Amino acid sequence: MPELKKSGARVSIRQVIEDGDHxxxxxxxxxxxxxxxxxxxxxxxxxxxxxxxxxxxRPATTVSGRTMTDGPTEIKDLDKTQANKQFVQNFVQDVLRDGKVDKIAQYISSETYHQHNPGIGDGLDGLGKALESMAKKGLP
Structure with a gap:
């Protein structure tokens, strides 16, 4: 590892999330x-x-105009942790595993959804365009 430091390798941590032993x-x-x-x-x-x-x-520009690591870094609603975990598990099951894309608006805000993937735009419109493009390319 000392050679990495000599080479100029650096890391700037933006967000940290801990859950049990992870x-x-x-x-x-x-x-x-x-x-x-x-x-x-x-x-x-x-x-x-x-x-x-x-x-x-790290790309020079992104479709959304934001960086891949900007946004909130402090968790303010720790009292909602269990409910949020369940919400994400439901989203993964319903939309990603079961393919119930008609349910996506139940999980993702059409007004305030900020995307950090450099190739996908904000909001449900941006996500929809990206998923449509992937489907046309035969990507599940």
């Missing part, structure tokens, strides 16, 4: 070029025992 980080990296990363760590007895990550090049 910690997720959303970060800006300078690691062989400018990248955005999402890391998930699992801990046992105070040590990392598993790690998953995804890095992608």
């Amino acid at each position: 910690v997720a980080l959303h970060s800006n990296y300078n690691f062989f070029g400018e990248k955005v990363g999402f890391d998930v760590f699992r801990f046992e007895n105070g040590k990392v025992v598993e790690h998953w990550d995804n890095l992608q090049q």
Whole structure:
């Protein structure tokens, strides 16, 4: 790891989420070029025992006009954690697994949905265009 530091590799953590023995980080990296990363760590007895990550090049521009890591960094409604987890689980089951796309407006705001994927626009319109494009390309 000392060689990484000498090479100029840097990380700027934007968001941290902890749930039990898992910690997720959303970060800006300078690691062989400018990248955005999402890391998930699992801990046992105070040590990392598993790690998953995804890095992608940080684009100069995005469809939405925002960066991939901007937005709120402080969780303000901790009292809603369990309800929010259930809400996301329902969304994943209904829309992503069962393909009930007609239910998407029950889960995603048409007025305030901010997209951080660099190739997808804000709102349900932006998401709909992206999903339509993927479907035309044969992507599930």
